[in-house]
Amino acid sequence: MNYKRLETFIRVAKLGNFRKAAELMHTTQPAISARISALESELGVKLFTREGGSSPIALTPKGKELLPYIEKILYQSEQLRRRAEVSTAYSGLLRLGVSETIVNTWLPAFLAKIHTDMPKLDVELTVDVTSSIAAGIKDHSIDLGLLMGPISEPNIVNLDLCTYTLSWVASPQLKLPRRLLYLEELAQWPIITYARNTKPYAEINQRFRSLEGPSARFFASASLAACRSLTIDAVGVATLPDILITKELAAGELHKIRSIWLPSALKFTASYSDDVFNPVAEKAAEIAVEIAELYKES
Template identity: 75%
Template sequence: MNYKRLETFVWVATLGNFRKAAERLHTTQPAISARIAGLEEELGVKLFTREGGSSPIVLTSKGKELLPYIEKILYQTEQLRKRAAISTAYSGVLRLGVSETIVNTWLPDFLSRLHKEMPNLDVEMTVDVTANITIGIKDRSLDLGLLMGPISEPNIINRELCTFPLSWVASPKLDLPDRLLYLEELTKWPIITYAKATKPYVEISQKFRELEGPPAHFFASTSLAACRSLAIDAVGIATLPNIMISKELETGNLRKLRSVWTPNDLKFTASYSDEPFNPLAEVATNVACSAAQEYDKTQHSNGAT
């Protein structure tokens, strides 16, 4: 039985649309139609029906009955490939969503390992905030997200990757006192932080709203590199991952501030939808976990905190 036909059937059933299935499988809509027609002829049953107008394509009763069996066939096929160590069998495109913190740390090592593991694989990478990557994972426009997780959905697989502590930092030009600082003392300058649609921004802005006195003003950005540059240029006070400011602390362009409160550590996961089974995302997740663990070991051996 033709593997591509079975794979196409599962994706059309999942997405409810021939065009979306064609985009996902990097082929044309007529090719999708031909595969489904061929499978229906081979099985001797009607698998899909359209209810009319712009309604999505839906499974027939027989299609619903056969779906779990076909999903199992695809899953077992991929398990066979893995046990046979056929790395060259993995080809196609992996649509990857990445948080910028990962981009600035162990992403290059991950991509190098991924190419070694699956040399026939192409990667389409999107660097974005976690909220947008999460949407992409849920609507399956992305195969895998390396993000601030986990994603709380029953069909989403979440694997822990790494944790990055945050610190308050500022340029020595601001001449802040070298002692424990209250948050009220920081509001004299703009608070440079993550974009609005992120966990750190929500946590930080909520904490500052609880303070008495004048409100804090926020300079939010999707670019951590931009936040770091603004802090170096003494535009304001920033909260950044320790891993991104080690060089600036050594050179004296930035200094850590001691404060009565610091945001929670950033916890990252590799997250992907397992319905339908996605072998590329599963293998890539294993590679990401290895790269993150190796990076963490290297940082600890170098004395990074």
């Protein structure tokens, strides 16, 4: 039985749309239709109802009955490939979405491991905020996300990666007192922080907006490297992951500020959708867990 036809059946069944299945499998809609028709002819049953127009394609009762069996066939086929260590099982393209905290810590080690373990795999890298990466995972434009998770959806697999604490930091040029500081005192300076459509920004903004007195000014950026540089140059005070500022603290370019409140630590997950079988994303997520373990905070 043709493996590609079975895979096509699963993708159309999950997505309910020939066009989306064609985009995901990097082929044309007529090719998808031909594979489904050939599979129906081979099995001697109708698998989908095609009402036309904008209505989604639906499984027939026989299609629903056969779906778990075909899923099992594909799963067992993939396990056979893994057992035989067939490297072509991990070829093709991995569309990877990554939060910048990971980019600035262990992404190079992760990609090096990907190259070693899956040498025939191409990687398409997107660096973005978590909300955009999560949206890409849900609409299948991103295969695997290394992001601030988890994503609370029933069809999303979330593997724990690492948790990084945040600290308030500033340049010694600002000459802030070394005693415990109130947020009202920090608010005298621009607050350098994560991009506006992120969890850390929302938490920090809400906390400062609840204070009495003049409103705090926020210098928000999707680039943590930019946030770090602005802080070193004494533009304002910042909340940055400890793992990103060890060298700057040791060199005296930054120092930690003692404050009565700290934002929540950043928790990262390797997240991917399992409503369409994707062994490459599954394997890459396992590698991410392995590499992240080496970069945990002590």
